[in-house]
Amino acid sequence: MIYPDSVYTARMNEQQKAWFYAEYERARKDEIAGVLFAVFLGSFGIHHFYLGRNGLGLTYLLLSWTGIPCFLGWIEAFFMPARVREYNVAIASLISSHILAGPGMPVQNGSMPVASI
Template sequence: MTGDPYTAGMTEVQRAYFYSEYQNQRKDEVAGILFAFFLGSFGAHHFYLKRNGMGVLYLCFFWTGLPGLIALVECFFMPGRVREYNALLALQLQQTILNGGTATTPLANNHNPYVANGRVCSQCGAPMEHDAQFC
């Protein structure tokens, strides 16, 4: 994948490490949908995407049934959220590798200065600038 914007400027060793780490840490869209549909009342889909605060909130109020209804609606948003998570993961891995550090899990969208507006490309998952039409 020579056209991958995340691996541009990396050596072959860095690129191999990037793909290895990305494959190990990335999340699956179908799994996210299934978590939201079957275990959404308990916030499992939020825990899956490392949104522990929302997961705990759903867990606290699961007995009301409201988190279950919200989770059914969130099933439709899960593919985009998983793509956003994976884009943030790729961006963080890229920054970590190029700066010579070690990788961790991606930051939440509102804490990441690179994707503060929360817009990602629907085709490739790359972060987009706030006024861009295409990535």
């Protein structure tokens, strides 16, 4: 398992660090899984759904009958490791800011704050 840079946990006590690592492990995505989804299920947009890019995933799903998303999935397989790393950095930052904000911050799904994108 690869943990994020210590910059996210620098101002945390041990209990907060434990909470951070537990939440991060639950929310992080795997690079190999992303590549495999792009190669084998890219024509259905599964690799986009995996990273929460539901609009692109739905577009690929709707256009899957054309064969174009299959070709694009193979190409995107080369970019998936970087995209997964970007996703994991964003998640680590979100979790860290939630933990450092303390109690009273609004949460979604019981553990993660609502991301404003």
